[in-house]
Amino acid sequence: MQLDCPMPELDFDIITLGHGSGGLLTNKLLESGVFNLLSNDKLDTHHDGAILSFNGAVGFSTDSFVISPIFFPGGNIGELAVNGTVNDLAMCGAIPQHLSLGFVLEEGLSMADFWQILVSIKSACERAGVQVVTGDTKVVEKGKGDKIFINTTGLGPIHPRADIRMSRIQPGDKVVISGNLATHGVAILSVREGLQFETDIESDTCNLNHTVRALLDEFGPAIHLMRDPTRGGVATVLNELARDTRLGVDIHQPLLPLDEQVEGACEILGLDPLYVANEGIFIAIVEAGQAEAFTSKLRSLEHGENAAVIGEVVDAHPRQVVLSSNIGGKRVVNMPVGEQLPRIC
Amino acid sequence: MKFLTEYRQPELVAQYLAEIKKAVTRPWQIMEVCGGQTHSLVKNGILNMLPPEIQMIHGPGCPVCVTPLNLIDKAVFLAQEKDVILCSFGDMLRVPGSQKSLLQAKAEGADVRILYSPLEAVRLAREKPGKEVVFFAVGFETTAPANALSVLQAAQLGVRNYSILPSHVLVPPAIEAVMDDEQSNVQGFLGAGHVCTIMGTEEYYPLVERYHIPIVVTGFEPADLLQGILMTVRQLEKGEAKLENQYSRVVRPEGNPEARKIIAQAFEVGDREWRGIGNIPHSGYHLRPEFGAYDANIKFDVDIPKAKESEECIAGLVLKGIKKPHECPQFGKGCTPSSPLGAPMVSSEGACAAYYHFSQAVSEMA
Numbered sequence: 001m002q003l004d005c006p007m008p009e010l011d012f013d014i015i016t017l018g019h020g021s022g023g024l025l026t027n028k029l030l031e032s033g034v035f036n037l038l039s040n041d042k043l044d045t046h047h048d049g050a051i052l053s054f055n056g057a058v059g060f061s062t063d064s065f066v067i068s069p070i071f072f073p074g075g076n077i078g079e080l081a082v083n084g085t086v087n088d089l090a091m092c093g094a095i096p097q098h099l100s101l102g103f104v105l106e107e108g109l110s111m112a113d114f115w116q117i118l119v120s121i122k123s124a125c126e127r128a129g130v131q132v133v134t135g136d137t138k139v140v141e142k143g144k145g146d147k148i149f150i151n152t153t154g155l156g157p158i159h160p161r162a163d164i165r166m167s168r169i170q171p172g173d174k175v176v177i178s179g180n181l182a183t184h185g186v187a188i189l190s191v192r193e194g195l196q197f198e199t200d201i202e203s204d205t206c207n208l209n210h211t212v213r214a215l216l217d218e219f220g221p222a223i224h225l226m227r228d229p230t231r232g233g234v235a236t237v238l239n240e241l242a243r244d245t246r247l248g249v250d251i252h253q254p255l256l257p258l259d260e261q262v263e264g265a266c267e268i269l270g271l272d273p274l275y276v277a278n279e280g281i282f283i284a285i286v287e288a289g290q291a292e293a294f295t296s297k298l299r300s301l302e303h304g305e306n307a308a309v310i311g312e313v314v315d316a317h318p319r320q321v322v323l324s325s326n327i328g329g330k331r332v333v334n335m336p337v338g339e340q341l342p343r344i345c
Numbered sequence: 346m347k348f349l350t351e352y353r354q355p356e357l358v359a360q361y362l363a364e365i366k367k368a369v370t371r372p373w374q375i376m377e378v379c380g381g382q383t384h385s386l387v388k389n390g391i392l393n394m395l396p397p398e399i400q401m402i403h404g405p406g407c408p409v410c411v412t413p414l415n416l417i418d419k420a421v422f423l424a425q426e427k428d429v430i431l432c433s434f435g436d437m438l439r440v441p442g443s444q445k446s447l448l449q450a451k452a453e454g455a456d457v458r459i460l461y462s463p464l465e466a467v468r469l470a471r472e473k474p475g476k477e478v479v480f481f482a483v484g485f486e487t488t489a490p491a492n493a494l495s496v497l498q499a500a501q502l503g504v505r506n507y508s509i510l511p512s513h514v515l516v517p518p519a520i521e522a523v524m525d526d527e528q529s530n531v532q533g534f535l536g537a538g539h540v541c542t543i544m545g546t547e548e549y550y551p552l553v554e555r556y557h558i559p560i561v562v563t564g565f566e567p568a569d570l571l572q573g574i575l576m577t578v579r580q581l582e583k584g585e586a587k588l589e590n591q592y593s594r595v596v597r598p599e600g601n602p603e604a605r606k607i608i609a610q611a612f613e614v615g616d617r618e619w620r621g622i623g624n625i626p627h628s629g630y631h632l633r634p635e636f637g638a639y640d641a642n643i644k645f646d647v648d649i650p651k652a653k654e655s656e657e658c659i660a661g662l663v664l665k666g667i668k669k670p671h672e673c674p675q676f677g678k679g680c681t682p683s684s685p686l687g688a689p690m691v692s693s694e695g696a697c698a699a700y701y702h703f704s705q706a707v708s709e710m711a
Contacts, residue, residue, distance in 0.1 A: 267349070269461070270435075272388070327358040327567045329390020334702055337682045338439070338448075 005122070007115040008033045015109040020139030029137065033115070037122050042098070042133040050133035052098060054157060059094025061085055062153040070117070070147050073187045074202030078117035081150040082124035083207045083279065084230070089154045090212040091226040091282060093162025096128060100153040101135040106145035117148065128207035130154065159213065161220030168224040169245045174291035175311040176284045178211070178304050179204065180259045181234055182266060185276035189269065201261050204280030204303075211301045212282070218297060222290035228282045232336055235274040237283055238321045239335040241313075249321045251311035251333070274323075274333055275340045285313065352566030361571035362394055368578045372398045374530050375577050376523065376666050378516055379485075379537035380407030380692065381565050387699045389567045399574065402666035403696035405519050406537055408484045409436050410664065410688040410695045411619040412512045417442035418649045420481050420510055423641060424455035430473065432466040433481040434488075435459045440691045443652030447481075463495035463509065470499065470507035479641045482509040486540045489513055489630055490604035493611035496632065496639045510641040511632055514617055516540050517548050518628035522619075524556045528667045533577040535570070536562035538592040543608075545600030549588050557586040564592040611636060620688055621660035658687035663696050670700035677701060 010032055018025035035043065042050045063084045070077040082099065089096040101121065105114070125132060187203040208228070215223065229237040238249045258273055266273045280303055286294045291309055298304035321333040351357075377383055383403045386392050392401060405411055421442050424431035431447070438448040438459065451457040456476075460466055463480045470478035482492040492509060499507040516537055523529050536549060541562045549560050559580035563573030573591040580587060590596055608630070617629025632640045641647070654660075657675045662668040670676055670689070680686040682698050689695035 323390070325389045325567075326353055327355050327389055327391070327394075329392075329394045329567075331387060331390040332702055334682075 005037060005119050007112060010111060013111050015105045015107060015111065015114060015139055017107050017139050017141065020105065020137055026137065034118060037118055038101075038125070038132045040131045040133070042131065043135075047134075050098065052133070052155065054155075057158040059089045059092040059096075059156050059158055060154070061088040061092065061094075062151065063088055064149065064151045066146065066149050067188070068146055069188075069191055070113070072191055072203055073200070074184075075205040076117055076120050077148060077150055078120035079124035080205050080279065081152045082121055082128060082130070083205050085152040085154040086128045086130060086207045086209050087228045087282070089156050090209040091164070091228055093159050093164040093216060093223075093226070094156040095159055095213060096130050096154050096156040096209050098133045098155045099125070099130050100151075101132045102151040103135075103137045104145055104149040104151075105137065105139045106147050107139055107142040109147050114148070124207065128209055130156075159216040162216050162223070163221045164223065164225055166225060166241070166244050169241065169247065169285050169313055170224070171247060171313055171315045172288045173224055173285045173313040174288055174309050175238070175249060175251060175313065176286050176291060176295050176298070177234070177257065177281060177308055177310050178208070178284070178298055179281040179306045180257045180262065181278060181281070182262050182271075182273035182276035183259060184279040185233070186262045186265045186271075188277070189271075190265065199261055199265060201259070201265065204278070206280040206303050208280065208282055208303060211298070211303050214301055215284075215294065215298060219286070219290055219294050222287040222294065223284055224287065225285040226282050229278045231277050233273070233275045233277055234283065235272070235321065235333045236335060238333070241285070242319050242321050245313070246318050248314040248317040248319070249311060250314050250324070251321065252324050253326045255308055255310045257306040257308045271340055275336050288312070349566060352564070352568040354568065357568045358571060361568060361575055365399070365571065365575050365578055366396050368575060368582055369396055369398045370582060372400065373532050373578060373581050374400045374402055374666070375533045375535065375574060376402040376404045376531045377535040377563070377570075378404040378406040378520065379535075379540065380410070380695070381539065382535060382537070382563065382570060383407070383696065383699050385565045385567070386570060387702060391567060391570060395574070399578065401574075402531055403663075403699055404523065404534075404666065405619065405622065405664040406485060406516065407689065407692050407695050408488070408512075408514065409440055409692035410660070411514055411621065412437070412440065412483050412688070413618045413620045414443055414654060415618075415649060415651050416510065416512050417447070418444065418652060419642075419647050420479075421445055421447055421450045421455075422647055422649055423479050423510065423645060424450045424457050425453075426477075426645070428475065429477045429479055430456045430458060430469065431479050431481065432458045432460045432463075432469065434461075434483060436692050437481055437483055440688050441685060463492050464498065467495050467499050467502070467504060467507050470504050471502070474506060476506060478507050480507070480509045482511045482513065484512075485514055485516055485537070486544050486608075487542075489608045489612065490543060490601075493607045496611045496636050497607065499639060500636065505638070508639045508641040508644045509632070511612075511630060513612065513630035514619060515614070515628050515630070517552060518625050519619070520552055520560075522622060522625050522628075523665050524552075524558065526665050526667065529665055531558070531666050533559040533581055534561070535573045535577065536560050538562055538564040538569070538596060541590075541592070541596045541600065543601050543604045545605075546588060546590060546596065546598050553586050553588045559586050560588050562588070562590045562592050562596055564595065619664075621654070621658075621664050623661070655686045660687035660689050660697075663689055670697040673697070
């Protein structure tokens with residue numbers, strides 16, 4: 001991300017405890033450009049909170065972002081924080097409109113880094129068409145945080161044609177994935193200390209709300225469920241679905257869309273792409289008769305070019321996800337125990 | 346991914362399966378020694394594609410599973426020492442010690458880091474001269490060259506704040522331990538392809554002769570494994586006992602002389618304890634005395650009392666193929682991947698974890 005908004009002239013270059021005190025320094029920080037950067041009619045009122053009006057059902061979601069490193073190939077923690085909550089709302093069938101933005105900054109964070117993150121937040125909001133309407137900044141002592149943590153909470157009206165509920169899932173429904181698996185997780189791993197490896201894999205973090213909205217416009221109630229398989233990956237989402245519906249899920253390894261470089265990296269690192277974190281993709285459970293049309297529409301939309309039907313919901317093996325491997329063998333894909341740890345050999 | 350996809354072709358796999366079915370006339374018990382092979386058998390769903398006559402027994406070749414409890418306790422102790430950075434391969438972190446795992450120690454504030462290479466640990470030691478960097482050097486012959494090289498490199502560069510906690514075990518003595526057990530019913534072995542890539546195949550000839558068992562050095566891709574099983578079955582059906590090399594595209598009879606030289610420079614063979622199995626003579630590598638300064642056992646004078654293994658865990662019998670994981674009364678009840686009693690339930694290569702994931706599938710998918 002290029003800095004298209006130059007950082008204002010400041011008389012401080014790192015964040016100090018005083019910037020979270022609520023006093024003069026906090027004001028200085030906010031007035032330095034934060035408000036200008038994210039400016040909109042609701043934020044500009046400088047109230048303790050935003051005053052919003054809604055009619056009808058509203059989607060409401062929150063997420064905290066603690067990623068390390070904060071800058072990674074393909075993005076940074078700022079745009080991740082916007083896209084993450086925007087996508088969570090979209091998965092509920094909501095049309096994201098308003099965000100809150102909470103920062104926990106660690107003393108010593110460079111103002112240049114913070115500014116770059118803010119600029120990314122601004123562009124991500126513009127891309128998603130959402131406004132930051134309220135916010136908060138706290139500073140913790142050095143060592144009590146990890147440079148910057150961000151919480152975003154989002155609101156938006158539910159799309160009139162959306163009816164997203166776990167209970168609507170039926171045997172025969174198709175499992176559709178909107179793009180390549182494991183890209184984000186592998187991009188992050190490639191720059192983690194001790195694991196660095198040479199690759200040009202970039203995180204796929206992006207906002208999915210426009211894509212999802214176009215799908216809801218056209219397919220509405222044929223979409224039974226949507227989930228973004230972030231932490232825990234695709235395997236976790238499908239296991240939760242099998243557990244909660246008491247149905248089985250079959251997926252087919254040859255149908256899983258996977259970038260060749262990502263596949264190679266997983267091979268070398270001993271990771272199963274089904275368990276690796278994603279950002280820019282979602283899983284949809286779609287009525288069988290509409291699944292093909294849904295998938296080809298998705299392929300024509302932004303961020304959907306690699307979409308594929310990867311499996312189906314079945315009566316057999318209730319509460320279990322079963323994968324047919326490339327060679328025709330079968331195995332149960334379990335819920336991961338914890339973070340996936342690289343194998344020795 | 347050339348050189349991999351060729352060995353994952355469904356047509357090739359189907360062909361080998363058909364040939365195995367044609368060749369087999371009665372039940373055979375074949376042990377795959379290496380955890381990497383266990384992992385691939387499970388991951389690709391091969392176990393339920395084999396004819397029922399063929400029983401694969403998951404062997405002791407999972408380095409995580411056979412690392413003694415006492416050594417894990419030592420690693421945890423060191424990790425909790427002030428100014429120590431303990432580095433380890435990833436899947437060692439969740440293995441329970443007698444009190445806690447490295448992952449728990451990390452959560453409590455210990456500086457534990459996952460690395461892919463011990464050379465990274467040497468680099469870390471150079472970057473942090475005020476810290477003691479200890480690498481938990483776990484593994485079979487496969488990881489030995491890199492671990493040895495890290496010590497040689499540290500010595501050459503004069504890095505004094507680096508040491509390893511070696512837990513190196515060897516495959517041939519493990520095969521002996523399995524065969525020497527009166528209860529063992531293993532009839533043939535898939536040799537560990539990666540281990541033989543380093544060590545070569547010579548040391549397996551005496552085993553084939555002594556125990557009159559087929560050993561087929563085998564790779565890790567689906568077609569490799571099935572071809573290795575086919576070669577073993579054909580020998581068994583004919584009553585033969587030969588050493589064969591299925592993985593000849595990688596494994597040479599002499600192994601990798603350069604890697605063996607590096608191992609020999611840093612390590613010497615000595616007795617080793619195997620978790621669940623006990624002491625096996627000449628079954629592991631120890632650092633040579635001249636590298637004592639790089640041996641965490643010596644450097645830190647850690648004396649941890651030997652803790653007792655869980656009495657309910659039958660890992661030893663499982664690792665030798667005498668009992669199947671699901672024959673353990675605790676299997677899936679008191680012992681699951683999220684709260685394991687023994688190491689084979691922890692690693693994805695461990696026999697119990699493999700069975701835990703797979704046995705559910707058997708009941709449902711049959």
